Amino acid sequence: MVAAVGTTLSAEEPIELNGRRELFVDKALVESIDGSAEFVLHPPHDEGEVFQFDQPWEGLFCGYATMIHADGKYRLYYRGMPKAFSDGTTVESTCYAESTDGINWTRPELGLYEYDGSKDNNIILAQLAPFSHNFSPFYDDSPNADPKQRFKAIAGTKRTELHGFVSPDGIHWTKLQDEAIFKDPKGAYDSQNIAFWSEAEDCYVIYYRYFVNGRRSIARTTSKDFVNWTDPVYMSYSNTDSVTPRNHLYTNQTQPYFRAPHIYVATAARFMPGRRVLTPEQAEEVGVHASYFNDTADAVLMTSRGGGEYDCMFDEGFIRPGLALGNWVSRTNYPVLNVVQTGPDEMSLYVNQEYGQPSSNxxxxxxxxxxxxxxxxxxxxxxxxxxPFTFTGDKLAINFATSAAGSVKVEIQDADGNPLPGFTLDEAPDTIGNAIDRVVRWKEKGTDVSSLAGQPIRLKFVLDDADIFAFQFQK
Known part of the structure; x- marks a missing residue:
């Protein structure tokens, strides 16, 4: 839970909201919060195991996974690594699975690379060390993307720096060029570095690993063409006011949220070296590799709207290890890159668990x-x-939930905080229920807010035993 922000309304230039959906994951649009209202993190619900790394070319040390939902298909990319070796060896490969629902998965027999004398496997990259160590693909949403390069990826370690890869179908990959596309003397890269096309910033973005003051941290760079990149920006964190995070951030998993791509959501892995929970006897019981039970890890939620800072308002565990002993080991509970929609009202986050164990999944x-x-x-x-902000559209929709006794009321104010006639709290009936996209109405005005489009306004949400998750002005 997060404490209230100040209650004094300020005079400032209105934000151009247009028709963007806004989420209450940060205070970017919040002027004041009063009474019992507070910001609350909502940890997701564990739906159970959906994929086990049980093939001979996969094994205990599969990781650095990516989920892509495109063209009506869910695609899972991950490192295959059946033995414990140093980073960037030919023991590692890149594997691919697919699903129509995000729950039931198949491994297509692609016939691309041989393992143990057979090509009947789902390997899409092999024998190209060190790039399978942390191969991280994305679907290029740029309106100018070459269809032959609709899928792109980055990979590499300190030895090679970051290289680019391209593919027309997400399965057949080639190097973009022989030399690295990005180099940073401070870059470590020994983790899952990620890239994406940013609609909001109109450029490609990379978030990558580096160390600061001995701690695993995050830097970023941008590019218009995926080849020429800007000087690094070393990210700072709102809960530290510095470039040193409070804890090691092993992976950053920063992604444009698919329903509000101007908001980047980071489902980062938080690593706690030397924080051992399991006894040697318990480690033997779960079958974890002897080198992988001396640390713990979980996941945290951060956000960014571009630039050089992460908003760490929710400085608490987002995905906790839970009851299973196998999740209280080193380098487990690492989120798969990207949250994806898996139902009309549902989205899913996938998590790599029981790392270093035969049950890795x-x-x-x-x-x-x-x-x-x-x-x-x-x-x-x-x-x-x-x-204060301006908007386009003719109706206001909210994502909210109340109890049977609770309610949400919405008042529209002018830029100075004065209630606008027809849109006051007295003219706002209780909004009751639980909905992802409920259109708000007022007693006399109905749902039509088009008369206010283009002029600076504020919204006031009055909550009684209720949650408000997001709002959007729509046409």
């Missing part, structure tokens, strides 16, 4: 759409008021 965790966090009020009424 991926679990699926479910959330409501937009449901990373909310502003909630319990016990007594609370309210949240936005900064």
């Amino acid at each position: 991926i679990h699926r965790y479910s959330m409501r759409l937009d449901g990373f966090a909310s502003v909630k009020s319990r016990g007594e009424e609370g309210s949240i008021t936005t900064k």
